[in-house]
Amino acid sequence: MEFRRISNLPPYVFTIIDSLKVERRRDGADVIDLGFGNPDIPSPATAVTKLSEAAENDRNHRYSASRGIPKLREAVAALYQRQWGVSLDPESEIINTIGAKEGFSHLMWTLLAPGDACLVPAPSYPIHIFGPLFTGANVREVPLTTGEDFFDSLVERFEYSWPRPRVIVLSFPHNPTTTCVDLSFMQRLVDFAREREVVLVHDFAYADLGFDGYKPPSIMQAEGAKDVAVEFYSLTKSFSMAGWRVAFCVGNSEVVGALAKLKSYLDYGTFQPIQIAAIIALQQDKSRCCNRKRQAKQSSDQKYSWE
Secondary structure, three states, X not given: XXXXXXXXXXXXXXXXXXXXXXXXXXXXXXXXXXOOOOOOOOOOHHHHHHHHHHHOOHHHHOOOOOOOOHHHHHHHHHHHHHHHOOOOOOOOOEEEEOXXXXXXXXXXXXXXXXXXXXEEEEOOOHHHHHHHHHOOOEEEEEEOOOHHHHHHHHHHHHHOOOOOOOEEEEOOOOOOOOOOOOHHHHHHHHHHHHHHOOEEEEEOOOOOOOOOOOOOOOHHHOOOHHHXXXXXXXXXXXXXXXXXXXXXXXXXXXXXXXXXHHHHHHOOOOOHHHHHHHHHHHHOOHHHOOXXXXXXXXXXXXXXXXX
């Protein structure tokens, strides 16, 4: 039997690594897992408590909203204002996705079609390549070096590509190279995209993993970013909520609206108790989310509004 879209798809790299890990451990080896980035710090205790409470309420067992419940989108808007000084409209510039991979893959369906082209840094997180490929688009890889060299390489690859790429995929801090950029670099990308009428899609998975005083910039901080860019923000690493599958696409209202239209046909959103618990995570101090000692001191009876 032929499976048209996956017949030439290689096995997922992290599945292979996980199988090798299991085999070695069965043989008694002491394995240090440097593969799948699966946080082993507990999720915020207050979010776990709220999840349990919300799941007991049978009105939360119904279909939810594909875009995410209003208070959840408002909590994301508040976080962006608080952390990056970016104003977002919860109604038109934010949508909840079932993890960043789901959101990114479906976003590619709205932006690309067979014969289109997309620029992606190399090396890359797998879905950044295969998301566009699933649409039938051509992926043009841009070697990722340090800031200026990468920008020059990206511009050159764009100018010499035919057809001209419709989408440029980005992810900083970068996985797997850890390359970081500053806001001025983001501004150059936005200015370039506005001149060339290309969409920027920034996967901001490591938004809160900055060290030695470095704070990763959001592409939405760049002037004019809303004209050409969207960004995926996830609770996976920032709040140690990998298995919860909670992420958001924020930015350009037309692009967000296109994703919302497609997702309205595909899903009814994340299980509502998870959305309610995610509001609590977003409302609290993130420095507590990944610190066991502080987490233990959190009050489980703190009240939050989600309706």
